Amino acid sequence: MAVSRRIVLHFPKRIVERAIVCRLAKDYDLEFNILKAFVTPEEEGLLVLELSGEQKEYDKGIRYLTETGVRIESLSQNFIRNEERCTHCGACVTICPSGAFEVDPTTRRVNFLNEKCVACGLCIKACPPRAMEVHF
Amino acid sequence: MAKTIAEINEKIKKGTAVVVTAEEIIGIARDKGIKKAAQEVDVVTTGTFGPMCSSGAYLNTGHAKPRIKFGGGRVSLNDVPAYAGLAAVDLFIGANALPDDDPRNKVHPGEFNYGGGHVIEELAAGKDIRLVATAYGTDCYPRKRLETWINIKDINEAILFNIRNAYQNYNVAANTSDTTIYTYMGVLRAKLGNINYATAGQLSPLLNDPYYKTIGIGTKIFLGGGTGFVAWHGTQHNPDVPRTEKGVPTRGAGALAVIGDLKQMSPRWLVGTSMLGYGTTLTVGIGVPIPILSEEILGYTTVTDDEILGAVVDYAKDYPNLKADILGEVSYAQLRSGKVKLKGKEVPTASLSSYPRAVEIANVLKEWIASGKFFLTEPVAPLPGVESGITFKPLKERPLE
Numbered sequence: 119m120a121v122s123r124r125i126v127l128h129f130p131k132r133i134v135e136r137a138i139v140c141r142l143a144k145d146y147d148l149e150f151n152i153l154k155a156f157v158t159p160e161e162e163g164l165l166v167l168e169l170s171g172e173q174k175e176y177d178k179g180i181r182y183l184t185e186t187g188v189r190i191e192s193l194s195q196n197f198i199r200n201e202e203r204c205t206h207c208g209a210c211v212t213i214c215p216s217g218a219f220e221v222d223p224t225t226r227r228v229n230f231l232n233e234k235c236v237a238c239g240l241c242i243k244a245c246p247p248r249a250m251e252v253h254f
Numbered sequence: 255m256a257k258t259i260a261e262i263n264e265k266i267k268k269g270t271a272v273v274v275t276a277e278e279i280i281g282i283a284r285d286k287g288i289k290k291a292a293q294e295v296d297v298v299t300t301g302t303f304g305p306m307c308s309s310g311a312y313l314n315t316g317h318a319k320p321r322i323k324f325g326g327g328r329v330s331l332n333d334v335p336a337y338a339g340l341a342a343v344d345l346f347i348g349a350n351a352l353p354d355d356d357p358r359n360k361v362h363p364g365e366f367n368y369g370g371g372h373v374i375e376e377l378a379a380g381k382d383i384r385l386v387a388t389a390y391g392t393d394c395y396p397r398k399r400l401e402t403w404i405n406i407k408d409i410n411e412a413i414l415f416n417i418r419n420a421y422q423n424y425n426v427a428a429n430t431s432d433t434t435i436y437t438y439m440g441v442l443r444a445k446l447g448n449i450n451y452a453t454a455g456q457l458s459p460l461l462n463d464p465y466y467k468t469i470g471i472g473t474k475i476f477l478g479g480g481t482g483f484v485a486w487h488g489t490q491h492n493p494d495v496p497r498t499e500k501g502v503p504t505r506g507a508g509a510l511a512v513i514g515d516l517k518q519m520s521p522r523w524l525v526g527t528s529m530l531g532y533g534t535t536l537t538v539g540i541g542v543p544i545p546i547l548s549e550e551i552l553g554y555t556t557v558t559d560d561e562i563l564g565a566v567v568d569y570a571k572d573y574p575n576l577k578a579d580i581l582g583e584v585s586y587a588q589l590r591s592g593k594v595k596l597k598g599k600e601v602p603t604a605s606l607s608s609y610p611r612a613v614e615i616a617n618v619l620k621e622w623i624a625s626g627k628f629f630l631t632e633p634v635a636p637l638p639g640v641e642s643g644i645t646f647k648p649l650k651e652r653p654l655e
Contacts, residue, residue: 208609209441209604210604211604212443212447213448226590243363246537247528248367
C-alpha cells in the first residue's frame with residue numbers, strides 16, 4: 119500500500135551536516151518533495167517534506183530517521199488554526215495557493231484542510247484576526 | 255394588519271411573539287406569501303460581523319490620588335495612544351490607533367499586530383491594561399506622571415461608541431495593477447487575482463430596512479454581545495444612491511453610529527483585527543431587530559443575496575484617486591459562490607465579514623426576544639432618508655497660502 123504524508127523534520131545541531139534525507143530515496147525507495155527548509159538561529163535544521171512510498175518502506179524510512187536523531191512531527195501539528203480566534207470570515211480562502219481553506223457552502227464556515235497545506239505561511243499575516251499559527 | 259411596537263412588546267412579554275431571522279423569513283414568505291407572513295411574524299432579526307474601522311471606546315478611569323489631569327497631556331493604553339483632549343480622567347481609544355513605536359509600513363506591507371482594536375477587545379475580555387499618562391500639572395491636579403494597571407471592572411465607565419458601523423452595502427474590492435496591493439479590503443492580488451467583499455448581505459441590518467422605516471435613533475440593538483443603541487446616523491451616511499426596484503442600494507449608502515456598555519460585551523463579538531499593510535481595526539458584531547409593522551416592511555426583510563448588487567472597485571487605481579468609476583456590478587449570491595466573472599475572467603472571491611457569525615448574532619437576538627429578555631424600542635427620531643438631501647461630499651481642498 120502506498121502512502122504520502124507531509125512531515126516536519128527537526129535535525130539537531132550535531133547531525134545538521136550529515137547527508138540523511140538522500141538515504142530515504144536510496145535505501146527505502148521513497149520519494150520526497152521539499153516544501154520548506156531552513157536552519158534556525160539555534161542551528162537546528164528544519165525540513166518540511168512530502169514523503170511518499172510503500173507503507174513498509176515508509177515505516178522503515180521513518181525508523182531510520184528517528185534512529186539517526188531526527189525528530190519528526192506531522193505538518194498538521196505545526197500549522198494550526200486557533201479556533202478561538204478564527205471568525206470564519208473567509209479572507210484566507212483566496213490567499214492560500216494550495217486550496218487548504220474551503221468554505222462549506224451550507225454553513226459558510228471555513229474548513230482548514232491541513233493535508234493540503236504546503237507550509238508557505240502566507241495565511242499567517244493575511245488572516246485579519248491572526249488565527250493561523252505556525253509552531254515549528 | 256398594521257401592528258405597533260407597543261403591541262409587539264406586549265407579545266414579547268407574554269412570550270407569544272413570533273421572531274425569525276432575516277434568513278428564515280425568506281423561506282417563510284416564499285411559502286406563505288407576504289400577507290400571511292406579515293400577519294404571523296412580529297420581529298425579523300438581522301446580524302452582521304465584520305471589520306468596522308470607525309469604532310472606538312471612551313473610558314472614565316476614576317481619579318488617582320493625588321489627582322492627575324489627562325486632558326492636554328498624553329495617555330497610552332498598552333502603548334497605544336488614547337485621545338486625551340477631554341476632562342481630567344476621560345479618554346477615547348480608537349480602533350485604528352497604533353503604538354508610537356510600531357514600524358507601520360516602513361517595511362511594506364506592515365504587520366499591524368496590535369492597535370486600538372486589540373485594546374478594546376482586551377478591555378472587553380476583562381484583561382488588565384497598562385495605562386501610562388504624562389500631564390503638565392496644575393494646582394488642582396498636581397500629578398505629572400501615572401503608570402498603572404487598569405481593569406474594566408474597576409473603572410467608572412467603558413462605553414463602546416462607534417461613529418460609523420453596519421454600512422448599508424459596500425464596495426467590492428479588486429486590483430487591476432501588476433502587483434499585489436494591501437488594503438483595508440484585504441490582500442488584493444495583481445491582475446484581478448481575487449475579489450474581496452464585506453457584508454452580511456441578506457442578513458445585514460440596513461439591507462433589510464433599506465429606507466430606514468423602522469431603524470432610527472434610539473433603536474435598541476445587539477452590540478458586541480451586549481445591548482446597545484443606535485445613537486445617530488453613521489458618518490458619511492449617504493442615502494441618496496442608485497437603488498434597485500426593491501429599494502436596495504447598489505453602492506455604500508446608509509450607516510449607523512452605535513453606542514453601548516462595553517462592560518456587557520465580549521471578545522467573541524469584538525475582535526481586534528490586523529489588516530496587512532493597512533493597519534488595525536475592530537471586527538464588530540451588530541444585530542438589529544426589525545419590527546414587522548406592515549406588509550411593506552416585511553417585504554423588505556425578504557431580500558436575498560441575488561437581489562443585492564455590489565459595485566466592484568479597483569483599489570489600485572480608482573479608489574486611491576477618489577474616482578467614482580467601477581469595474582462592474584455583481585450580486586452577493588455570485589460573490590458567495592466563490593467565483594465571479596469580471597472583464598472576461600473568472601475571479602475567485604473571499605469575504606472579510608463572517609457570515610456564520612452574522613447568522614449566530616441574528617439567532618442570539620431572536621432568542622433574547624423570544625425569551626422576553628429584550629424588548630423593542632420606538633425610535634425617537636428617524637435616520638435621514640433619501641429625501642433628506644444629505645450627500646457624501648469630498649473634501650474641498652484649499653491650499654494654505
